[in-house]
Every structure is written in C-alpha cells, then in structure tokens.
Amino acid sequence: MGLPLVLLLLLPALLPARCCEPPEGSAGAVRALSARLLGLAGAAARDPDPAVYLALRLAREHDPRLEQRYLERLQDAFQHPYGRSLQERGRWDAEHSMSAAEPPHTGRLALYLLGLRAACPTPSPHRALVTWLKYCLEEDWTGSRRHGRPLSNYYQYGLGVLALCAHHKRVREEVIRRLLAAQHHGRLGHGGNTVDTEAVVALAFTCLERRRLVGTELAAELRAAAHRASRSMAKAQGPDGVIGNIYSTPWALQVFLATGTCQTEPAFGQAMAALLENLEAFGTAATMAQVLPVLHGRSYLDITSMHCQEEPDTLTPLDMEPLAEVPGNKTVQLVVECPLPWCYDLKLYDRLVPVPAAASLLDVLQAAAALDPHEFRFHTQDTSQGPFLTQVLGLEARQEKQNYWQLLTAPDIPLQMGIADYRPRDEEILILRLSEW
Ligand code: B12
Missing domain, CATH: 2.170.130.30 (Ferric Hydroxamate Uptake Protein; Chain A, domain 1)
Incomplete structure (x- = not known):
C-alpha cells in the first residue's frame, strides 16, 4: 500500500536536511574552504567573530582543539561586557566610554548566543547574556515604534529572535508581530538588497514555529510567512542561479534548507551550483562564514540538534594563498x-x-x-x-x-x-x- 497522501505532502518537511547537500564532486572545494576558514580562525591577531565559530561548528569535519580555543577567545571577548547585570553594565559602559546613542548590539550578542548553543557540550549561557539580548530586542522594538524601524536593523532584530528561540526562550508576541508586519509591508530592506534580511527573519519564524514557542494561530501565520519568503526568493532568482547577489544567495539557501523546500524547489539546486561556480568570491572570513553552513547542507536552525559524538576530528587549517603579484x-x-x-x-x-x-x-x-x-x-x-x-x-x-x-x-x-x-x-x-x- 502506498503512503497516505498527507504523509506524502509532509515528507519534504520531515526528511533530514542531509538530502540537500551539494553534489559529491564539490566535496574537495568545500573542504578546502572550511580548512581556510579554520586557518583564519587560528590567527590570533584577528578579533574573534561568533559567525566564524558558528560556521566551524556547522561544518561536517572539525578540529576540536582549535574550535575550543576559538570559543575561549569569544568567551573572553563577550563575557566581560555582557556577562554582568544591567546595572553593572551601565557602569561598564560609562567606564569604557560607550555612548548611549550607540545602537543596541543585538546582532553580535545574538550570534554569540547562537555560537554558545552550537558548542559541544553546550555551555549553559550566563543568564545575564540572555537578559541582555532580550533588553536589546526591547530597545530595538521601542526604536521601531518611534522611528518605524529597529535601532540596529531588521537583520539583527531577526538574528535576536532566532538566538532566543535557539535557546528555547520565549519572545513577546508584539516583538514577533512587528517582524511579521515589516515583512508583510516589504520594509525589511537596507539600501537595495533585502534577501539576507528576509532570510534571517524567515529562519527566526521557522524556529519559533518548529520549537513550539508560540500558540497555534501565530504558528500558522509564521509558517505561511516563511513559505512566502521562500517562494519570493525562488522567484527572485536570476538566470545565473544567483538570488539577490552572490553574498545573499547562501541566506536564501538556508531558508530552503530550514523550511524543507530544498527537496522540491528547483531554485535550490541552481543557487547551489551558482555558489560552487563562484567560490573564489568568498575570500574573507566573514563571507566564508556565511557561505559554509549551506555548503555543508546546514542552516542556523541545525544548531538546535547538534550530534556531538559524531564529529570527525579530521580538519586541519590551511593558510590563505598570498594574492598574486600584478606588475605595473x-x-x-x-x-x-x-x-x-x-x-x-x-x-x-x-x-x-x-x-x-x-x-x-x-x-x-x-x-x-x-x-x-x-x-x-x-x-x-x-x-x-x-x-x-x-x-x-x-x-x-x-x-x-x-x-x-x-x-x-x-x-x-x-x-x-x-x-x-x-x-x-x-x-x-x-x-x-x-x-x-
Ligand atoms: C544592514 C547592512 C548594511 C547597512 C549597515 C548600517 C546599519 N547600521 O545597519 C548599510 C545599508 C549602511 C550597509 C552598507 C553597505 N553594505 Co551592507 N549589509 C547589511 C546587512 C544586511 C546586515 C549587517 C549586520 O547588521 N550584520 C550583523 C552584525 C552583528 O555584524 P557587524 O559586522 O557588527 O555589522 C556591521 C557591519 O557589517 C557594517 N556593514 C554593513 N554592510 C557592510 C559591508 C561592508 C563591506 C563592511 C566592511 C561593513 C558593513 O554595518 C553593520 C552594522 O553596524 C549585511 C548582510 C549580511 N549577509 O551580512 C549586508 C552586507 C554585509 N553589506 C554588504 C555590502 C556590499 C555593503 C556596501 C559595500 C554596499 C555599497 N555598495 O555601498 C555598503 C558598505 C559601504 C561602506 N561605507 O563601507 C555585503 C558585503 C559583501 C561582502 N563581499 O563582504 C552584505 C553581505 C550584503 C550582500 N549580500 O551583499 N549594509
């Protein structure tokens, strides 16, 4: 007997994301890019970046010692300013001449909390950090009521909601509704390309819905909104497979992966092929960190289901080749x-x-x-x-x-x-x- 129709319809959402990995033939190039990011992460002169750590954690191969050292550097950089209570933070800001006019650090804090969630074993985050992120989101939310947009930006606001969701923390319904409204009215753009931001917001919606952090009615709205985002990204695809531009394409792919549409959406394979053809465009730590998760068939939602025991310790750092000399x-x-x-x-x-x-x-x-x-x-x-x-x-x-x-x-x-x-x-x-x- 065949599968019941409802199961067939649900199948794409139930299948693990592994089916949506890039073709076998690209494994060498993806591995080399991972090894290069590892090389950059090992350079102590650079400030640690939580997005780089996330990319290392979401890869299929690892260097556990280097990842652990990187996590410790991140903890050093973040626990000082954020690992304290709100009152203590006020004093810290004054001592370090942090201006009150500076926008809230929603995005950095969100990425750090996502990074902590992806660590194996997951260190229990200092409660003050989660409180801080909630506070930043509230500041952003108040800003958006006053100025019609968050004080940081919608990309960071989306990351904030996603990070709290990954830690299974609830967010006020109004905060989520503000994001839904912004998406609905096409207000997520920052000077042109909106794909990155729409994608981060769709990932946050999918997380809230999957992890049952909202009631059934809102969950249905969020599911529909994430699917709308995924459809509109597929429609925005150019003949070269790129969605938005080459740097936003990985974000669109994260949405296809997270919503399970990667298996049915032809835009997925074409966008993946475009990335693989243009890997040389990803030459900085920040751009490598944004493309690598999807090259390993993963989205930021996968950090909530990491399998720590099955991580092969097989990756070694690779130095970046020096830029070719151009005479004249x-x-x-x-x-x-x-x-x-x-x-x-x-x-x-x-x-x-x-x-x-x-x-x-x-x-x-x-x-x-x-x-x-x-x-x-x-x-x-x-x-x-x-x-x-x-x-x-x-x-x-x-x-x-x-x-x-x-x-x-x-x-x-x-x-x-x-x-x-x-x-x-x-x-x-x-x-x-x-x-x-
Ligand atoms: C919001 C945003 C902007 C806003 C930032 C202002 C603000 N306060 O929000 C504005 C519109 C000003 C902007 C400008 C530009 N941006 Co922009 N931006 C973004 C976006 C959507 C989110 C950044 C963010 O908040 N990250 C989260 C926080 C935690 O990280 P952060 O590093 O602390 O964030 C700060 C910096 O990233 C900085 N910033 C933003 N964009 C850029 C671009 C570059 C090259 C640099 C060095 C810094 C920078 O502003 C952020 C907020 O303070 C990203 C999307 C993405 N995928 O990363 C694109 C993104 C980073 N931007 C990009 C680009 C190309 C630009 C511009 C060069 C575009 C242009 N032609 O002028 C300019 C920068 C010019 C300059 N003066 O140096 C590319 C970078 C690609 C690459 N190869 O590295 C991205 C990835 C978008 C894309 N898909 O093309 N951007």
Whole structure:
C-alpha cells in the first residue's frame, strides 16, 4: 500500500536536511574552504567573530582543539561586557566610554548566543547574556515604534529572535508581530538588497514555529510567512542561479534548507551550483562564514540538534594563498558625491589617482589622501566584515539618520564588496556617495 497522501505532502518537511547537500564532486572545494576558514580562525591577531565559530561548528569535519580555543577567545571577548547585570553594565559602559546613542548590539550578542548553543557540550549561557539580548530586542522594538524601524536593523532584530528561540526562550508576541508586519509591508530592506534580511527573519519564524514557542494561530501565520519568503526568493532568482547577489544567495539557501523546500524547489539546486561556480568570491572570513553552513547542507536552525559524538576530528587549517603579484600601475578616477538636500554641491571631489595595479579601493583612498592631504580625508570603522567607510571629506555618515557612504562604480552600480576587498580596474570611475538606506 502506498503512503497516505498527507504523509506524502509532509515528507519534504520531515526528511533530514542531509538530502540537500551539494553534489559529491564539490566535496574537495568545500573542504578546502572550511580548512581556510579554520586557518583564519587560528590567527590570533584577528578579533574573534561568533559567525566564524558558528560556521566551524556547522561544518561536517572539525578540529576540536582549535574550535575550543576559538570559543575561549569569544568567551573572553563577550563575557566581560555582557556577562554582568544591567546595572553593572551601565557602569561598564560609562567606564569604557560607550555612548548611549550607540545602537543596541543585538546582532553580535545574538550570534554569540547562537555560537554558545552550537558548542559541544553546550555551555549553559550566563543568564545575564540572555537578559541582555532580550533588553536589546526591547530597545530595538521601542526604536521601531518611534522611528518605524529597529535601532540596529531588521537583520539583527531577526538574528535576536532566532538566538532566543535557539535557546528555547520565549519572545513577546508584539516583538514577533512587528517582524511579521515589516515583512508583510516589504520594509525589511537596507539600501537595495533585502534577501539576507528576509532570510534571517524567515529562519527566526521557522524556529519559533518548529520549537513550539508560540500558540497555534501565530504558528500558522509564521509558517505561511516563511513559505512566502521562500517562494519570493525562488522567484527572485536570476538566470545565473544567483538570488539577490552572490553574498545573499547562501541566506536564501538556508531558508530552503530550514523550511524543507530544498527537496522540491528547483531554485535550490541552481543557487547551489551558482555558489560552487563562484567560490573564489568568498575570500574573507566573514563571507566564508556565511557561505559554509549551506555548503555543508546546514542552516542556523541545525544548531538546535547538534550530534556531538559524531564529529570527525579530521580538519586541519590551511593558510590563505598570498594574492598574486600584478606588475605595473593603474589610474582610478575617484569621485565624491553628496546628493542629500543639505549638501552645498553634488560633486565634492573628482580626481585621477595613480596606484599600483593590485591596489584595492582602500589603497586608492589612501593614495588620494597622500596626494591631497588638505583636501581628501576619510575614516573607517573596523567591523566583522572589514573596514566600513564612515567619513569622507569631513562628512560623517550617521547611523541614526540612516546615512551611509555608498560605494559605486560608474555610471551607477553599487559595489558588492567593501573598500578593502574591491580591486578597481584601470581607468575605472569609483563614486563614494552619501546616501540614505
Ligand atoms: C544592514 C547592512 C548594511 C547597512 C549597515 C548600517 C546599519 N547600521 O545597519 C548599510 C545599508 C549602511 C550597509 C552598507 C553597505 N553594505 Co551592507 N549589509 C547589511 C546587512 C544586511 C546586515 C549587517 C549586520 O547588521 N550584520 C550583523 C552584525 C552583528 O555584524 P557587524 O559586522 O557588527 O555589522 C556591521 C557591519 O557589517 C557594517 N556593514 C554593513 N554592510 C557592510 C559591508 C561592508 C563591506 C563592511 C566592511 C561593513 C558593513 O554595518 C553593520 C552594522 O553596524 C549585511 C548582510 C549580511 N549577509 O551580512 C549586508 C552586507 C554585509 N553589506 C554588504 C555590502 C556590499 C555593503 C556596501 C559595500 C554596499 C555599497 N555598495 O555601498 C555598503 C558598505 C559601504 C561602506 N561605507 O563601507 C555585503 C558585503 C559583501 C561582502 N563581499 O563582504 C552584505 C553581505 C550584503 C550582500 N549580500 O551583499 N549594509
């Protein structure tokens, strides 16, 4: 006798995610990428990043000693500021001159808590950490009531809900409803590409529904919302298999994996093939950490069901190959624009900058500053994604005003990489434009 119809319909959701792994032939390339991330994680000079730890934990092969050392470094970095009560934290902020105007650290704290959940054995998180994350979400929620958006951003707000869910902690229904409404009204975007954020939010919805942290009515709404997100991602797929851009494609794949649609959705295989064809695009620790989980057939939801005993201790770190030397020079045209109403002029700077052929955009900015020390100045802020451009010609992009220095190549194409990673071509025109997101 055949399977009853209802079971057949449920089958995709019941099958383990393993069926949705990339093809066998790609195993070597995926393993090499995992080993390279491990190599970067072993470099003590870099600040530990919880997203890197998550990627190491979600891989199919491991180096338990290196992972343990990395976890200890993360614990050192996070327990100090967050492992204390709210009152103590207030004093700590004052002593370390943390500004009250700074947005809540929802995303970093969420990733750290997700990392703790993925550790084997799972250390019981300091209660203060969970309280802190709840507090950050409340701050974000209050911000979204006042400004129509969270103080951090929806990506981080989604990560916050996901992390609490992974620790089986409830979130106020209003907090979840705010996310549902934002998704419904298409308000999740940050300056263009919304796939990453929609995906994180869909993962949070799926977690809440699966782990039965909400009532049946809300659970049905969340399931429907996650499926809508998965459908709209499949529809957004380009002919090259990419969904959004190459860096958001892994997030779409996480949604297909988490919702079980990876087995029925043709977009899954095409997007996976696009990733495998473009693995060289994932050259920084942050981008490797975001792509590796799906290359191992896993999503962030899998951290709630880790099998600690079955982890093969077979991965060894691999050093990154040094960038190939490119002889000669190139000239890049650097343009600074401010189209915002309060700027005195649209074009604030425009000049040709000669640099060595292998120069990055950051090198171009440094060369311009050396050529025109009085005219061209810029500032960056270190983030887990690399140096983030915050100030140009004395004009500061303000988070609270939703301004940022957008990077574009002429005529009007936003770059998909930051200043440290983008290597302009000879005679390319690069625009730094103060924009709103
Ligand atoms: C929200 C967001 C933004 C917001 C950040 C402001 C804010 N307060 O929220 C805005 C719109 C300003 C932004 C700008 C850019 N972004 Co953005 N952003 C994101 C997003 C959706 C979430 C980041 C986040 O909150 N992470 C969680 C927290 C815990 O991590 P964090 O490191 O502390 O987060 C901070 C930094 O990531 C920083 N940041 C955000 N984007 C970028 C990009 C780069 C290259 C750097 C160095 C830093 C940086 O802002 C975050 C908040 O303070 C990610 C999606 C993703 N998959 O990661 C893309 C993402 C990181 N951004 C990306 C890009 C390309 C950019 C831009 C270069 C786009 C452009 N052409 O101008 C610019 C950066 C330009 C600059 N000035 O240096 C890419 C990076 C890909 C890569 N190769 O590394 C991502 C992955 C999106 C994508 N799929 O393409 N971004």
